Amino acid sequence: MALLEVDGLSAFYGHLRALSDISLTVEAGELVSIIGANGAGKTTCLRALSGLIATTGTIRFDGQNLAGLSPQDIVGLGVVHCPEGRKLFPDMTVGENLSLGAFLRSDRAAIRDDLERVNELFPILHERREQKAGTLSGGEQQMLAIGRALMCRPRILLLDEPSFGIAPIIVDRIFEVIQELNAGGLTTLLVEQNVSLALDVCSRAYVLESGRVVLAGSSADIAADKAVRETYLGM
Numbered sequence: 001m002a003l004l005e006v007d008g009l010s011a012f013y014g015h016l017r018a019l020s021d022i023s024l025t026v027e028a029g030e031l032v033s034i035i036g037a038n039g040a041g042k043t044t045c046l047r048a049l050s051g052l053i054a055t056t057g058t059i060r061f062d063g064q065n066l067a068g069l070s071p072q073d074i075v076g077l078g079v080v081h082c083p084e085g086r087k088l089f090p091d092m093t094v095g096e097n098l099s100l101g102a103f104l105r106s107d108r109a110a111i112r113d114d115l116e117r118v119n120e121l122f123p124i125l126h127e128r129r130e131q132k133a134g135t136l137s138g139g140e141q142q143m144l145a146i147g148r149a150l151m152c153r154p155r156i157l158l159l160d161e162p163s164f165g166i167a168p169i170i171v172d173r174i175f176e177v178i179q180e181l182n183a184g185g186l187t188t189l190l191v192e193q194n195v196s197l198a199l200d201v202c203s204r205a206y207v208l209e210s211g212r213v214v215l216a217g218s219s220a221d222i223a224a225d226k227a228v229r230e231t232y233l234g235m
């Protein structure tokens with residue numbers, strides 16, 4: 001049994017069918033990506049996993065059906081979402097945003113350890129801890145969003161477009177950290193419009209088009225697929 005098992009997932013916005021019969025799995029320890037063009041349904045898929053929108057079909061995490069659970073309950077199980085556009089609290093400090101990541105937890109010593117770990121991964125966050133989040137650069141804000149997600153102690157990290165709108169050199173650092181975290185055992189479901197970046201770091205990928213999975217396989221096989229190369233990689 002995979003850590004995350006999604007079967008026949010569909011979701012609607014009014015009459016618009018945003019997800020049609022999506023099935024996917026993520027094994028414990030894997031880094032899997034969902035790739036596809038703008039509007040394909042990638043964000044909707046992560047929102048569905050986090051219990052933020054109504055869906056049909058089943059989502060099982062570690063054997064437990066997530067149907068009917070609140071977003072807070074789902075975070076409590078360790079399904080942690082680092083959302084598109086970061087969604088930080090801009091008027092709160094870096095330190096306060098990180099503390100909010102741990103709001104469901106009471107294990108103070110472990111929270112302190114996790115904060116230390118986040119500061120090691122992203123030293124700039126420690127330097128800027130008293131600074132308001134809204135005054136950080138885009139790349140620093142993305143680091144903070146990932147740091148805040150790590151403060152929830154994820155058992156699976158759902159990462160939505162971590163490269164979006166960020167200077168290439170910072171993207172490289174962020175993707176190094178994503179790989180480091182995964183190498184340390186963190187199961188990750190990565191959503192990216194930047195297909196070559198995603199295929200470089202993941203072991204398997206699902207290609208979404210108009211809310212459907214049109215292709216799934218190892219990153220090597222997907223990168224070798226003619227349609228993927230033409231549509232997303234410009235080759």
Ligand SMILES: Nc1ncnc2c1ncn2[C@@H]1O[C@H](COP(=O)(O)OP(=O)(O)O)[C@@H](O)[C@H]1O
Binds near residue numbers: 013016037040
């Ligand atoms: N809140 C919303 N209300 C109505 N339609 C939406 C909403 N969010 C997304 N959509 C539509 O759902 C589809 C999938 O969007 P999204 O999941 O954001 O795609 P992606 O993340 O792959 O760019 C798009 O057609 C988009 O316009």
Ligand SMILES: [Mg+2]
Binds near residue numbers: 084
């Ligand atoms: Mg999106």
